[in-house]
Each structure stands twice: as C-alpha cells, then as structure tokens.
Amino acid sequence: GAGVSQTPSNKVTEKGKYVELRCDPISGHTALYWYRQSLGQGPEFLIYFQGTGAADDSGLPNDRFFAVRPEGSVSTLKIQRTERGDSAVYLCASSRGTSDTGSEQFFGPGTRLTVL
Amino acid sequence: AQSVTQPDIHITVSEGASLELRCNYSYGATPYLFWYVQSPGQGLQLLLKYFSGDTLVQGIKGFEAEFKRSQSSFNLRKPSVHWSDAAEYFCAVVLSMDSSYKLIFGSGTRLLVRP
Numbered sequence: 001g002a003g004v005s006q007t008p009s010n011k012v013t014e015k016g017k018y019v020e021l022r023c024d025p026i027s028g029h030t031a032l033y034w035y036r037q038s039l040g041q042g043p044e045f046l047i048y049f050q051g052t053g054a055a056d057d058s059g060l061p062n063d064r065f066f067a068v069r070p071e072g073s074v075s076t077l078k079i080q081r082t083e084r085g086d087s088a089v090y091l092c093a094s095s096r097g098t099s100d101t102g103s104e105q106f107f108g109p110g111t112r113l114t115v116l
Numbered sequence: 117a118q119s120v121t122q123p124d125i126h127i128t129v130s131e132g133a134s135l136e137l138r139c140n141y142s143y144g145a146t147p148y149l150f151w152y153v154q155s156p157g158q159g160l161q162l163l164l165k166y167f168s169g170d171t172l173v174q175g176i177k178g179f180e181a182e183f184k185r186s187q188s189s190f191n192l193r194k195p196s197v198h199w200s201d202a203a204e205y206f207c208a209v210v211l212s213m214d215s216s217y218k219l220i221f222g223s224g225t226r227l228l229v230r231p
Contacts, residue, residue: 004159033218042120042206042221043160056216091160095217103148103210103217107159 002026004108006092012114013082021077021111025094032075033105034067035091043091049075082115089113118143122207122222129197130230137192137225139207147209149190150219151181155203163205166190177201202229 005024013019025032030051035043045059049069057067064082069075079086089112093105121140129135141147149166164175171183181192190207204226208219 031217035219040223042208042223043219045218045220048216048218050216056218059218093160104162104165105217105219107152107161109157109159 004092004094004106006090006108006111008111009109010112010114012116014116015082015084017082017115019079019082019113021079021090021113023075023077023092023094023108025073025075025092026106027073029094029096029106030072031095031097031103031105032069033093033095034075034077035093037089037091037110039088046077046090079113082113084115087113087115118211118220120207120209120220120222122205122225124225125223126226126228128228128230131199132196135192135194135197135201135227137205137207137227139190139192139222140188141190141207141209142188143209143211145212146183146185147211148217149181149183150208150210151175151179151190151192152206152208152221153177153203154206154224160206163192197227197229199229199231202227 007022032049034046037043048056052072064080067077089110091110093107095105151163152160154160163179164173166173166183204224206224207222
C-alpha cells in the first residue's frame with residue numbers, strides 16, 4: 001500500500017520568499033506530524049495534528065511557520081519570509097492514533113528545503 | 117532539561133562483527149523508547165520499540181535493544197552486521213504523559229560497515 005508521500009522532494013527558494021510543503025499521509029491515519037531535520041541532527045518536532053486540528057504546535061520556531069490540515073488528510077506546512085536558517089529536510093509522519101498500539105509513526109521521504 | 121543522548125557520532129564495524137549503539141535519556145519517568153534507521157534517500161523506518169514489559173525487545177532486521185532503567189539506557193544491538201546495515205540510526209523517546217506522542221530524537225549515530 002501507499003506510504004506517506006511528500007512534495008516537492010526538493011525546493012530551492014530565495015531568502016524572503018514564501019514556500020508551501022505538502023504531506024499526504026497514509027489513508028485512514030488520523031494523526032499527522034511535521035518534523036524538521038537539520039544537517040547532522042536528529043529530527044525535531046514542529047507540529048501535531050489530530051484530525052483537522054493542530055493539537056500541539058509547541059515545536060514551531062516562530063510565527064513565520066504555519067501548518068494546516070483542513071480535511072483531516074493532506075497537510076501543508078507554510079513558511080513565510082524564509083531565512084537561510086530554515087534550510088533543512090522537512091519530514092512528515094502519520095499514525096493511526098496515539099494509543100500505545102496505534103502510535104507507530106510512518107515517515108515520508110522528506111522535502112529538502114534550501115534557502116539561498 | 118529533557119534529552120536523548122547518542123554519544124557516538126560515527127561507528128565503524130567489520131561485516132559479520134557484532135554491534136552496539138548507545139542511547140541514554142534523561143527524564144523523571146520511564147518514557148516510551150524507539151530506534152529508527154534512516155538510509156540515504158529513504159524515510160525513517162522503525163526498528164523496534166519499548167513501552168513496558170520484557171526489557172529485551174526484538175525488532176526487524178535482526179536488531180534487539182535492552183532497556184536498563186538503572187542506567188537510563190536503551191542500547192541497540194545486532195550480533196552480526198551486514199553491509200546493508202550501513203545507515204544512520206536514531207534513538208527516540210515519547211514522554212508517557214504526552215498525549216501527542218511526539219517523538220524526541222537523539223542526534224543519531226552513523227554506522228559504517230567495512231567489507
């Protein structure tokens with residue numbers, strides 16, 4: 001079956017521009033996560049959706065970052081006024097839920113964002 | 117501060133040799149514990165997880181990990197490494213009281229395998 005997909009796989013933009021990164025979770029997965037992985041580091045949590053609502057956005061670094069999941073499936077991570085420090089791989093993951101048995105997160109291949 | 121530590125940035129082993137990757141965490145209570153593997157161009161894949169019960173956990177690809185509460189450790193082991201095991205390995209935790217189940221990752225250990 002289809003896994004988590006992310007588009008685009010690579011995005012190069014200029015400082016100050018706006019970007020959108022898309023995540024298609026596994027069908028039927030209600031929980032969706034965004035993480036950011038900088039070079040040589042482990043992924044860092046950004047935001048968690050349960051259904052359509054952002055249940056935990058404590059990892060968003062500032063108000064330039066925003067994410068939506070309007071129909072409880074596809075999610076878009078939006079970054080305004082990009083900065084060079086935003087360059088990283090953005091990972092999306094989904095899971096069936098947040099109970100012990102349903103909590104395994106399945107990761108997409110990521111979007112590599114480069115801000116020039 | 118809460119943290120996950122993987123003290124080895126790189127480890128090199130010969131094919132067929134045994135492997136142990138270290139992971140320590142600092143939390144007040146026992147978290148849920150995970151090991152993920154990331155190969156070039158691939159997404160993160162779950163190797164194994166520990167929630168409770170038997171402290172020795174078996175995973176995929178012949179990996180196992182042992183939770184040691186007294187040492188706040190969850191080291192990953194494999195008795196005989198294959199060249200295809202070369203990848204980046206991440207230890208991660210979920211705080212058991214965190215209803216979001218968000219993963220907190222260590223900085224990773226890159227495994228190199230000598231032929």
